[in-house]
Amino acid sequence: MKGNLTKGCLKGAEIQALGKTAGLARFRHSFISFGEDDYMDPVTAMYVAQGIHGLAYGMVLFLVASGLTLIFGMMGILNLAHASFFMLSAYFAYTVLQLTGNFWLALLIAPVATATVGVLVERFLLRKVHAFGHVGELILTIGVALVILDGVQAFWGTENLPLPIPDILQGLVNIGGLEYPAYRLFVIGLALCLLAILAVILYKTRLGMVVRAAVSDADMVNSLGINVPLVFMLVFGVGTWMAGIAGVAIAPILTVFPGLADQMGLDAFIVVVVGGFGSLSGAFIVSIIAGLLNAYGVQFVSSLAPVLMFIFMAIVLTIKPMGIFGERE
Amino acid sequence: MSKTKRWIFWIVMLIALVFYPKVFGIYYTNVFIIFAIFALFAVSYNLLLGFTGLLSFGHAMFFGVGAYGTALALEHVEGMPLIASVLMGALAAIVLALILCPIVVRVSGTAFAMIHLAFGQLMYVLALKLRGITGGEDGIGGFPIPELNIFGIVSIDMADPLNFYYFAVTVLGLSVLFLWFFTKTPFGSIMISIRDNANRVDYLGFKVPQSKAIIYTVSGCFAGVAGSIYALFQNLIAADDGFHVMVSFAPIIMTMVGGIGSFFGPIMGAGIFGIIEELTSRYTERVELVMGLILILVILFVPMGFIGFINFVKQKFAKAAA
Numbered sequence: 001m002k003g004n005l006t007k008g009c010l011k012g013a014e015i016q017a018l019g020k021t022a023g024l025a026r027f028r029h030s031f032i033s034f035g036e037d038d039y040m041d042p043v044t045a046m047y048v049a050q051g052i053h054g055l056a057y058g059m060v061l062f063l064v065a066s067g068l069t070l071i072f073g074m075m076g077i078l079n080l081a082h083a084s085f086f087m088l089s090a091y092f093a094y095t096v097l098q099l100t101g102n103f104w105l106a107l108l109i110a111p112v113a114t115a116t117v118g119v120l121v122e123r124f125l126l127r128k129v130h131a132f133g134h135v136g137e138l139i140l141t142i143g144v145a146l147v148i149l150d151g152v153q154a155f156w157g158t159e160n161l162p163l164p165i166p167d168i169l170q171g172l173v174n175i176g177g178l179e180y181p182a183y184r185l186f187v188i189g190l191a192l193c194l195l196a197i198l199a200v201i202l203y204k205t206r207l208g209m210v211v212r213a214a215v216s217d218a219d220m221v222n223s224l225g226i227n228v229p230l231v232f233m234l235v236f237g238v239g240t241w242m243a244g245i246a247g248v249a250i251a252p253i254l255t256v257f258p259g260l261a262d263q264m265g266l267d268a269f270i271v272v273v274v275g276g277f278g279s280l281s282g283a284f285i286v287s288i289i290a291g292l293l294n295a296y297g298v299q300f301v302s303s304l305a306p307v308l309m310f311i312f313m314a315i316v317l318t319i320k321p322m323g324i325f326g327e328r329e
Numbered sequence: 330m331s332k333t334k335r336w337i338f339w340i341v342m343l344i345a346l347v348f349y350p351k352v353f354g355i356y357y358t359n360v361f362i363i364f365a366i367f368a369l370f371a372v373s374y375n376l377l378l379g380f381t382g383l384l385s386f387g388h389a390m391f392f393g394v395g396a397y398g399t400a401l402a403l404e405h406v407e408g409m410p411l412i413a414s415v416l417m418g419a420l421a422a423i424v425l426a427l428i429l430c431p432i433v434v435r436v437s438g439t440a441f442a443m444i445h446l447a448f449g450q451l452m453y454v455l456a457l458k459l460r461g462i463t464g465g466e467d468g469i470g471g472f473p474i475p476e477l478n479i480f481g482i483v484s485i486d487m488a489d490p491l492n493f494y495y496f497a498v499t500v501l502g503l504s505v506l507f508l509w510f511f512t513k514t515p516f517g518s519i520m521i522s523i524r525d526n527a528n529r530v531d532y533l534g535f536k537v538p539q540s541k542a543i544i545y546t547v548s549g550c551f552a553g554v555a556g557s558i559y560a561l562f563q564n565l566i567a568a569d570d571g572f573h574v575m576v577s578f579a580p581i582i583m584t585m586v587g588g589i590g591s592f593f594g595p596i597m598g599a600g601i602f603g604i605i606e607e608l609t610s611r612y613t614e615r616v617e618l619v620m621g622l623i624l625i626l627v628i629l630f631v632p633m634g635f636i637g638f639i640n641f642v643k644q645k646f647a648k649a650a651a
Binding site for chain 1: 378431432446455458581615616617618620624628
């Protein structure tokens with residue numbers, strides 16, 4: 001849809017900005033440093049800059065894809081409304097920012113509000129159709145996605161809404177002779193923190209054990225006396241919450257517009273498909289690969305960049321139909 | 330229904346189809362052509378979802394490839410006959426189906442759906458990016474639409490919407506009829522058995538992947554025919570009309586609303602879909618919002634769709650009478 005077009009444009013603008021940054025760094029260094037050895041060679045600088053750029057996108061992608069793959073692993077449904085929650089959160093953040101003017105408050109409130117919507121959808125819609133099998137659930141999520149997409153347009157309109165970066169994160173950070181936007185580094189850090197918390201909860205706590213057990217066999221866990229529907233609701237809530245955080249995090253970079261859902265949703269689906277359905281580590285690795293592929297693809301084969309991901313996916317799926325880390329059905 | 334009653338019903342339907350444009354005028358004739366196109370699209374889709382139990386999120390690619398096949402053939406080949414251009418669309422869809430077959434017949438369930446979503450989007454992006462062939466966002470438009478030439482005896486001008494109506498309805502109707510007989514063959518029973526228990530079909534000595542490949546190709550082929558007629562009708566095909574993910578979701582919604590288990594369900598669904606779209610677009614721009622709400626309500630309350638609902642009511646009445 002329009003999302004993909006905007007993606008191309010934005011990427012172009014970002015490259016220009018990036019070029020400027022790299023150029024600026026070189027310019028400043030030629031003034032400040034007398035020796036050649038402490039400033040990065042521009043070609044290397046470009047590689048590193050694009051690498052960090054791709055990493056930032058890959059991290060946000062992972063935040064969305066991890067929720068998707070967890071929900072899939074547990075409940076067996078691919079939540080097609082997942083990216084819509086991601087977009088909804090960005091709109092919530094915009095409204096909170098309009099009301100309070102505080103980015104941190106938006107980062108706190110919007111994902112929680114999104115997760116609340118997600119939990120309500122799980123409790124009152126998805127659970128009711130669980131008995132009709134996976135096709136019903138999948139199609140229900142299409143319905144939810146359509147309602148959110150059009151509802152958002154009815155509420156906030158179709159134009160791009162800007163979400164300013166908070167003052168502290170404005171400006172550039174110097175890493176080894178290269179100036180890099182602080183906000184993107186913050187996004188990487190935020191995603192890494194969340195990833196660490198998620199990993200600790202999943203692999204070190206009793207709750208995580210229950211979740212992992214439910215991923216491999218929900219019926220068995222249920223008959224052991226654990227309230228699996230409650231765990232489902234919790235996982236769905238956490239999944240949408242992470243998608244919500246990703247939505248707020250990406251909003252200042254891409255602005256808020258209805259096409260956000262397609263753009264991110266598609267990439268997240270590819271990550272889940274290629275990484276293997278329900279595999280968290282697969283999602284992580286493929287997210288990073290996808291981010292880097294995107295960034296370097298734009299740099300070197302800009303006309304083919306949007307197709308690269310699909311080609312990657314096609315190659316992986318022809319060799320392993322269940323994804324890199326997926327098990328046979 | 331007895332046999333004579335059924336014959337009378339179909340003859341009345343046929344007469345209604347013939348006189349429809351005379352009674353309702355040109356606007357509703359065009360609405361009907363769109364309905365018929367999507368009815369065939371949905372019926373071909375139901376071959377996968379309803380009969381074989383394969384959920385696909387990328388059926389639009391066959392629709393789109395059929396449309397682009399026809400449009401490109403008419404644009405680049407001098408003196409392309411009308412029927413041949415429709416066949417070109419079908420052929421393009423068949424070729425695409427044959428290319429995808431080796432990958433998709435090995436998986437089922439959600440993996441099948443997602444692979445199709447991904448390939449469908451790949452086709453969409455390709456249609457946008459390969460500007461030289463597809464014209465990008467603008468698509469291919471204004472290609473010449475030749476006259477229908479029957480054995481060199483009669484030639485019918487397709488610029489007249491009335492003539493085009495008869496042509497489109499004939500092609501689409503024959504396609505639906507073909508699919509109807511296809512589901513009634515012994516092979517049709519194999520489709521249903523694959524849906525119900527693929528392992529048992531395998532043990533009985535039928536080749537499941539090969540059978541799936543044939544069903545897949547037939548389904549794709551007729552989706553291509555629907556797309557081809559769509560391109561001829563609009564005299565324009567762009568990426569958003571042909572490959573957009575909403576085009577893939579349309580037959581799913583139609584099949585679900587109409588009734589997943591029956592052959593005529595998707596046709597009913599296409600009708601209901603068309604009526605709702607027509608009515609809501611008069612009052613609001615938010616057609617998708619209404620569609621989404623209806624989809625949710627249908628799944629929640631009438632999961633067997635319109636046909637299932639009718640059967641349910643019939644059973645109730647039968648019980649009450651007895």
